[in-house]
Amino acid sequence: MNLFKDLRENYGRNAVKDLRLLENTERKISRFRCHRVFSLRAKHSGLIPTSLKLNCPINTKRARDIVNKAEKALLNERIRVVTNKIKTLEEDKIRANASLNARDINKDLSREISRHVENSRESEFQHVRARQTRKLKELAKKHEKSTSNDVNKSNSHADLDLSGTQLKRWVKNLSKYKLSDAQNSVLARGLGYAVSPDNLNQPSIVDEHIVACEKACWKLTKPEAAQLRAEIVGTLKSAKLPPSNINKDERIAIKQLQKEESIMVLGADKGRATVVMDKTEYQEKMDALLSDPKTYEKLDRDPTAKHKRELVSILQRLEKEDKIKKTDKQFLYPTSENVPRIYGSPKIHKDGTPLRPIVDFTGSIGYNVAKSLADILSPIVGQSEHHVLNSKSLAEDLKDIVLTEDEILNSHDVVALLPAPPSISLSMCSVID
Template identity: 55%
Template sequence: MNLFKSLRDIYGKTTVKHLRDLENCERKLARHRNHLVYTLRCRDLSLTPPSLKIKCPINTKKAKDIILQAQRNLLRERVRVINNKLVNLKSQKSDLEKKLKAIIPAKSELDKEISSHLARIRENTFEKTKCRHVRKLQNLTERDQNKKSKHGLSTGATEPDLTGTQLKKWVVNLSKYKLSRAQNNVLAKGLDYAVSPTNVCSNEFVIATELACKKLTHPEAIQLRAKVTSALKSSKPPKSNLSKDERQAVKDLKKEDSIIILPADKGRATVILDKDEYNEKVNNLLGDTKTYEELSSDPTQKYKRKLVAILTRLNEEDKITFGKYKQLYPTAENIPRLYCTPKIHKPNAPLRPIVDYTSTIGYATSRWLADILGPMLGNTVHHVKNSTHLAEELVDILIDEGAILNSHDVVSLFTCTPISKVLDIVKDRVSKERWLRDYNQSQGFNLTADDVYS
């Protein structure tokens, strides 16, 4: 609301109306992009959205074929209409942006706030619409499969092709181990595929119930326990979402010690590597003495004492609340764990190192700092969010004849970043920008740029 008040006070109601129109345009663009993807998926999977279904008045095969063809034509027409709508919306967005740029000076504080505000609107609308369309597509696919199963038809048309091109796309076997067909099938589902349990996980429900009972009165707790107990006694495990061969394949893969199964660095492919080769690549990576240094002892306790001292000082100086102090106080002392993901899009599949910081002394503090420093992202003209954003930025750029558009491949970005310079830049940005003051007011804190830097 402060943004619109500032615009109204400085530039008048017309400018506010332009920004509101631009907001609506961003929302419509986000919705239509998701709608286009949903429609194209329906077309590729030979599915008809409920809004385009036509009731067949004649119960003959020829009549049903006519209706089916009509539905496909309507689906193609919808794709064309959405594409035209996107073109019109982009043109409308461009006009509104030009009107605002003509009024508001470029790179001013208001211009940055407007860019950040529109980015949030675009992202939130896109994610909400995406979730809704994903659910719609899943429901539509399930109904289609159930219908075919009911009539004794094969559902293979809507299942992923696990042979040939699709198999190479989703399962990349770089090891000497030969996968069976069932193992290929189960790996193609992805490493985040939730396998249905063979029994009801009673222990998890009991633990969750007891945690909830702590916040209830004694009579309410007794009533809740009785309901949960009754539900568990009558519950049955869900229907298996893996075939018998696939379940056996999972067991066989767990027992195989010669291979390691990893997610690809880019894309959703599953990669199989020989464990010896993986260990050799990791050791070679850590053997780079210019990047990594071998420690003579575990420094966890040292860093814990240092972090506790900083948090205690901030609490004693009333710069953070006691509740936040307790939340950030390090209790877990696990050592950060390194693992690697293979870059299959590059020759010889080099590894990308990733440090798992979960349950370490600085995990809670790192998440808190990420929330504080998050608003700094995306506020520069050089920021590119993803490939879609880059494509949008390049649409209006004309390259001279003979010129070349070059893309640089950065190797080991984070390990090559000078930490001291980055910290100085962060401190400078935090001290100059006002969002830290707004954050303090909203949370009841009194942090300074030096506190964030420490």
């Protein structure tokens, strides 16, 4: 028996439309009920679905608590919205049933319609339930793994197992210099590890607070700036020495590494590993990079002063034309003339450990201009159809592509992508020793 054919021949096309509407409504009800069960189980298990995860832009406990609270509120809102959607669909179902019943369909055909709708509903329910069950299990595994990682991170760095295989993973010694156990241990913590000071009266610590305070005061009124300075002075005077987060041998090891002139301690290009290289090898590789005439050009003299005058002239013109405010001009005005420095980041994942050239513009005449341009351009970054966010995004885009026998997927390794388009003057960069 062909249900839709018989219904069309005996009761017209509108009857078929009513049946399709009823069938689709039942399928939607099944889907949303599964969604609601999934959300309720996630809530009771303390899980947050991936689609409701929020990125925490501030790395503090208070910020993370705020984000967690917001995620739970979003999950509750989703449950409320899905529940209301089910109620609406139930009303649609009643209307669709009423429309079919009004056509006075015979009992045999009515039983066939009921059987067909029930089969469609059950099929959709089983399919969606299996998918949601799988998603819930994967979500629970990710949560368990994340919780385990958080516990590991919360442990003291002094308790880290920095021996054997794990130590070799975090410290890559490519030099002839033999590292002591204490030096290996402190390097394994990473170059970004903040070592607690052993003396709060160090000029570097005091100067850092003074510079940060004056930068903040620049945007305040005179009374507010004076109050901030007074509070900073009071904080510095009452500050107490924090407990040491490294042992005595590691503190000595840091001083030894700082005094050792035959090696370079660098961060790996990828990952958190710390790389130790011979200084001569590092300089040879940097010289080889800078000697490439296709990428770099050597100038006869330092053009910093000339570029500064040109930048100041442009800023003055833009201010006169009311295209920038006075505060913008003050921020963009070059107050320092540091020559940008170039250094190499070792690629330990490649044969021969080549260096990735990185130019540090901090303190240069164009540093603040570059920061402002980055803020202006950031909203349009990633809007191009050719933009790839990361390797995971690329894999997602390629997973549905099927190659035929006469097709190949080709990838290219781009060398010197960033420094190649513009010519970077050697006199504008000083190699970091």
